[in-house]
Amino acid sequence: MWFFILGDLLIFGVYFVAYMIYRGQDSALFLESQQHLSPGIGVINTVVLLTSSWCLALGTEAARRGKTDDAYRLLASTAVIGALFPILKMVEWVPKILAGYTPGENLFFMYYYVMTGLHLCHVLMGLVIIGFMLRSLKVSPSLDIKFIEAGAIYWHMVDLLWLVLFALFYLMR
């Protein structure tokens, strides 16, 4: 799992740096476009991912100690809180697209939709993995802690990437 995580971090890292280089070439356009985003939804989504990651980290510890009932409850909380992210993303995206701010609008919006879209795919995949982790806690006769740990690392990476995306797209000037 770690080789996959490191590969993903490297790929996103290249995108982040490329974004910064392009931003420097036309900072006026990027600054103007950035004002049409919804930082309020961005900050809520950041807290959503951090909270889901916290539940998952606690759940992993509980699973390691053999407290499978606690682990199940904590992982279920992770999934419920984490599922708010794609819902809020739609609440953010749909009005923007209806207002004409589509990926074809300019380079900022192209980067914004491609990078946050790619990240959203990771979130959706993470939710599916958490579903399998919950199933494994419920039905497996012997707990596969390696699987729980690997799934948790993936979800924390999704959280980690969003922290950078949030700063790059919503906050920096």
Add this chain to the structure above:
Amino acid sequence: MLQYLRNPLTAVWFFLTTITILSWWIGRGQGAEYQLSTLITFSVLLMAAVKAFLVIDWFMEVRHAPRWLKRSTYGWLLLLLLLLLTFYLVRF
């Protein structure tokens, strides 16, 4: 479940959430005040790097990981931060 609130991970989560709200407060603004700002950019990127470090260290448990993994993850974060700050200052 109450014992989980006394877990150090809860303190880490609280700190992460607090910095997130603080960085959002620093980065907010509209209209004429929305200008290029090295101070705001450096502040929010450094805060994001601190948060990323805590997620790697505590949630991903890299603090207990082998040296090669520590070097890879912390190295990725440090290199990314340096490149982002450099390309913010040096524009082509």
